[in-house]
Amino acid sequence: MTRRGVRWVDQRTASAPLLRKALRYLFPDHWSFLLGEVALYAFVVLVATGIYLTFFFVDSTKEVVFRGDYYPPLYGQKMSEAYASVVHLSLAVRAGLLLRQTHHWAANIFIAAIVLHLFRIFFTGAYRKPRELTYWLGVTMLTLALLEAYLGYSLVDDLMSGMGLVIGYSVGLAIPFVGQNLMNWLFDGMFPGSPKLWPRMYIAHVLIFPILIGLLLGAHLLLVAMRHHTQFRRTKAQTEHTIVGVPAFPGQAPRSLGLMVGTTGILFLLGGLVQINPIWLWGPYHTYSSTNGAQPDWYLGWLIGALRLVPGFDLTIAGYTLVPNPFWGGAAFPLVVFGFLYLWPWLERKFTGDEAFHNLLDGPRDAPARTGIGVGVVSWVVLVFFAGSSDRVFVTFGLSYTGQIWAYRILVWVLPALFGLVAWWICKELQASERVVRVRHEAEAEARLARMRRSSEPPRDPSTLES
Amino acid sequence: MTRLRNAIISALVLLLGRARRRRPRREETRIVPPQPGHLAAELAVLALLGLSSSCAIAFILVYALGDSIPNETQFLGAALGLALLCLATALILVGLKLVPSEEVAEEYPPHEHPHEQQLIAEVIDESGTRFTRSRFFKLGLLGAGGTLGLAILAPAVSFGPLFRVGDFLQTPWRRGRRLVDETGKPYKASDISEKNFYLAFPEGTSDEEKEQMAASLVVIRLPQKELRLPSHLKGYDANGILAYSRICTHAGCAITLYRAPLFQPDEPRPALVCPCHYSTFDPATGGTVTFGPAGRDLPLLPVYKDSKGYLRAKGNFDGPVGPSWWGVRLWKAQP
Known part of the structure; x- marks a missing residue:
């Protein structure tokens, strides 16, 4: 049976050698290697649920009067067709809310998984030669994923999404020299733009970005497979030349499939049981309305934090505005973070002079400088992220908002340096203690060996002892 | 009927339940190592698969019942x-307990293939030997590719008015235009009380025009003795009534928070606040920024009370409305 099927395929595709290799492709076993897989499966769920949503969404800002008797609070309100269509999908289409919420949850988990995957790659040095390309593709996918998620969030045209869109517009407008023209061009006029804006955002969200992400994803996986996985050094004997792992088939396939089905299952559980972005509560967006306590999805929290932290100034020279304020928090900050991510492999090679091939991963402690710098950058971004929640902290705990912002304005510079140094120091200490243990083991082994050698020596001849 | 049922059952048992006898294989020819069966795991997998299908059926049932059930x-x-x-879970159990577990070692692919590299370079170099002006050729190719790329991209200019940015300064406000509320009812000066704030539009604007950034206002009233407007904004208020642009100069959100001081020691002065990034403007001093990230004062629209007590615009804003762009300070708002 099996034989016949394989024969049929091979005769028609000549792919038996390739298939055989693919079946026995080795996956080194470590839980952290699955983070990227989770991101992949979240992407699959995003595409699948997203296709369903496209059958109901109307990409138009034409004003309509809401006539859905299933939700009285909005009845008779003027709103865009886009918003009305999503309210309808959420409240009047069977399983519509489930699929919309699952889509939203999948977006959150998609980006979370990418970020955790990035941490794993960074702190184990997996991006080193020969895998820089794979890494750069991954970082690019992260930027695309952030933009894609932002677009999806904006398309709904509820109050929150409109507030997010105008902030994005203002950040674009603040780009020196080209911002005004660029945004005028993209939005087809000043905010809120022309009726052409929504079809543009829509096609970008459902076609252009997903295809770009899909293509990069393919290239990313192809590169991983061509160079094979990295692995941790588990035994002394493990070298840069030998890969040890579970074959794709039969060992890895059911596990990976299980992870895919499991990720999907958890996303549907979240989509069904944990409410996310109940847009019918926010109401439609108008340029003249906004609400207090608005928070974006978590992955944009670092940007809202940065926008809030920057002190109130536009960069002006003799009364001429050069750089408006939102540029610093909304554009310069992410540019620095992503600039760091892109440049890091090159920077590290420059400073360490390490031109060697690496298939074995470092533990975080094996490269104290890298770990220290990484912890510094991560804590910088995380602190700015927390600064973005100061208003909620004020409401919940009564801590003065202005006081918090002033504290963060200092802390985001001091603490990352401190955390980075502490991480570096911990790595050094761990290395030292490792060294002590190693030396002791070596000494003990030597002593044992010496004892054994002594006891195995033939007893000395008594006659020689005499003389 | 019973016979048919019996026949079906026996056929099913024959087809599915029969433990298949494996052809004995010689051990040394195996690729995947032999390992003993694991009955408990196999049963657990079967149970999980059954559970999975019952849940799937439950999904279809709930979907079919639809709105007749809550939640x-x-x-x-x-x-x-x-x-x-x-x-x-079933799949992972299969992966961990039911397929042979093995760990295999093999060589990583070589770091590089010098011989192949050499061959590729040779093929490329040797293919170009008929060109005598190869540098010009490359230049020409680059030029053709570049200009063609530009040509393909050129239609994208039609996306929007790249250079026509005059709209950024246009506002629907004219001298004499009345301030109206959301329903189109004109505001009288007497409608505006202290410690409250009002949304206003120019009279006679369509719903679409109301969405323009320069259309909406936030109107408040301060005691006249508290006003400290700078000299160039003298006379912009109508007996303490101030009409500011509703759009924050930082990131374009609507200013929908008005902090009218209820507790003097803590909040000494009234403030207009944007809820997006908490840019805070002092309405008494002409919309100057007192906290938060905004880099430019909130534009103020001069207003007056006409003979019938209605609020009307006296002219235009003292500066461009909405988020800043480079050079924004050079311009004034225009009707």
């Missing part, structure tokens, strides 16, 4: 999620 979304999500999780 439809929750049940749908739970049914589908559990169906998937049972299947996932």
Whole structure:
């Protein structure tokens, strides 16, 4: 049976050698290697649920009067067709809310998984030669994923999404020299733009970005497979030349499939049981309305934090505005973070002079400088992220908002340096203690060996002892 | 009927239940190592698969029942999620307990293939030997590719008015235009009380025009003795009534928070606040920024009370409305 099927395929595709290799492709076993897989499966769920949503969404800002008797609070309100269509999908289409919420949850988990995957790659040095390309593709996918998620969030045209869109517009407008023209061009006029804006955002969200992400994803996986996985050094004997792992088939396939089905299952559980972005509560967006306590999805929290932290100034020279304020928090900050991510492999090679091939991963402690710098950058971004929640902290705990912002304005510079140094120091200490243990083991082994050698020596001849 | 049923059952048992006898194989020819069966795991997998299909059926049932049950979304999500999780557990169990577990070692691919590299370079170099002006050729190719790329991109200029940015300064406000509320009812000066704030539009604007950034206002009233307007904004208020642009000069959100001081020691002065990034403007001093990230004062629209007591615009804003762009300070708002 099996034989016949394989024969049929091979005769028609000549792919038996390739298939055989693919079946026995080795996956080194470590839980952290699955983070990227989770991101992949979240992407699959995003595409699948997203296709369903496209059958109901109307990409138009034409004003309509809401006539859905299933939700009285909005009845008779003027709103865009886009918003009305999503309210309808959420409240009047069977399983519509489930699929919309699952889509939203999948977006959150998609980006979370990418970020955790990035941490794993960074702190184990997996991006080193020969895998820089794979890494750069991954970082690019992260930027695309952030933009894609932002677009999806904006398309709904509820109050929150409109507030997010105008902030994005203002950040674009603040780009020196080209911002005004660029945004005028993209939005087809000043905010809120022309009726052409929504079809543009829509096609970008459902076609252009997903295809770009899909293509990069393919290239990313192809590169991983061509160079094979990295692995941790588990035994002394493990070298840069030998890969040890579970074959794709039969060992890895059911596990990976299980992870895919499991990720999907958890996303549907979240989509069904944990409410996310109940847009019918926010109401439609108008340029003249906004609400207090608005928070974006978590992955944009670092940007809202940065926008809030920057002190109130536009960069002006003799009364001429050069750089408006939102540029610093909304554009310069992410540019620095992503600039760091892109440049890091090159920077590290420059400073360490390490031109060697690496298939074995470092533990975080094996490269104290890298770990220290990484912890510094991560804590910088995380602190700015927390600064973005100061208003909620004020409401919940009564801590003065202005006081918090002033504290963060200092802390985001001091603490990352401190955390980075502490991480570096911990790595050094761990290395030292490792060294002590190693030396002791070596000494003990030597002593044992010496004892054994002594006891195995033939007893000395008594006659020689005499003389 | 019974005979048919018996026949079907026996056929099913024959087809599915029969433990297949494996052809004995010689051990040394195997690729995947032989390992003993694991009955408990096999039964658990079967149970999980059964559970998974019952959850899937439950999903279809809930979907079919639809609105007649409460919390439809929750049940749908739970049914589908559990169906998937049972299947996932079954698969992982198969991976860990039922397929042969093996760890294999093999060589990584070589770091590089010098011989192949050499061959590729040779093929490329040798293919170009008929060109005598190869540098010009490359230049020409680059030029053709570049200009063609530009040509293909050129139609994208039609996306929007790249250079026509005059709209950024246009506002619907004219001298004499009345301030109206959301329903189109004109505001009288007497409608505006202290410690409250009002949304206003120019009279006679369509819903679409109301969405323009320069259309909406936030109107407040301060005691006249508290006003400290700078000299160039003298006379912009109508007996303490101030009409500011509603759009924050930082990131374009609507200013929908008005902090009218209720507790003097803590909040000594009234403030207009944007809820997006908490840019805070002092309405008494002409919309100067007192806290938060905004880099430019909130534009103020001069207003007056006409003979019938209605609020009317006296002219235009003292500066461009909405978020800043480079050079924004050079311009004034225009009707």
